[in-house]
Amino acid sequence: MEEDFLNHYNYHDKKKSLDITDFNIAQFRGLKLEEGAATLVSVTANLIANFVKNIKEKKDKIILAGGGRKNKTLIKFLSKLLNVSVESIDQYKLAGDFIESQAFAYLAIRSLEQKHLSLPTTTGVSAPVTGGIVYSN
Numbered sequence: 001m002e003e004d005f006l007n008h009y010n011y012h013d014k015k016k017s018l019d020i021t022d023f024n025i026a027q028f029r030g031l032k033l034e035e036g037a038a039t040l041v042s043v044t045a046n047l048i049a050n051f052v053k054n055i056k057e058k059k060d061k062i063i064l065a066g067g068g069r070k071n072k073t074l075i076k077f078l079s080k081l082l083n084v085s086v087e088s089i090d091q092y093k094l095a096g097d098f099i100e101s102q103a104f105a106y107l108a109i110r111s112l113e114q115k116h117l118s119l120p121t122t123t124g125v126s127a128p129v130t131g132g133i134v135y136s137n
Contacts, residue, residue, distance in 0.1 A: 044068070045077035052082055061085040063092070065099040107131065 028036055052059065061084050068074050069088040079086045089096045107117055111131025118129045 038073075041071065041073050042077060045074055045081060048078060049081035059084050061087055063087050063089050065089040065094075065096050069096050 025040070028039055031039060052062065059082070062078060062082060064075065064078075064086060069090065075086045075088075089099060095102070108131075110117055112134060114130050116128040117131050118125045120126065120128070
């Protein structure tokens with residue numbers, strides 16, 4: 001079941017971001033809680049590992065941010081799948097619970113200054129793009 005789920009996705013395309021609409025977890029419904037949790041952690045680890053393996057640069061370690069950095073099983077799976085050290089961003093004195101909000105603040109400032117937010121080399125867009133329109137009262 002897990003392998004079928006993972007084989008459904010093409011890890012070699014240029015898409016570097018996935019969202020909830022990219023997945024259909026209906027096939028996992030009905031599993032016991034423990035089996036479902038273990039399966040979803042394994043799927044998550046494999047999705048991340050497959051993406052990381054497609055990055056050409058050598059990787060000595062992976063640094064996790066967000067809630068996943070607190071999941072010891074995810075860290076263990078990633079370390080095994082990638083054969084690298086997997087660390088929490090907290091080890092670098094960065095607030096792992098706030099890294100996303102800090103990133104959005106950074107992007108907001110870049111948007112205000114009409115600087116590029118997304119590049120072909122980072123997200124696969126066809127041309128560099130800036131942010132949206134800023135409205136004020």
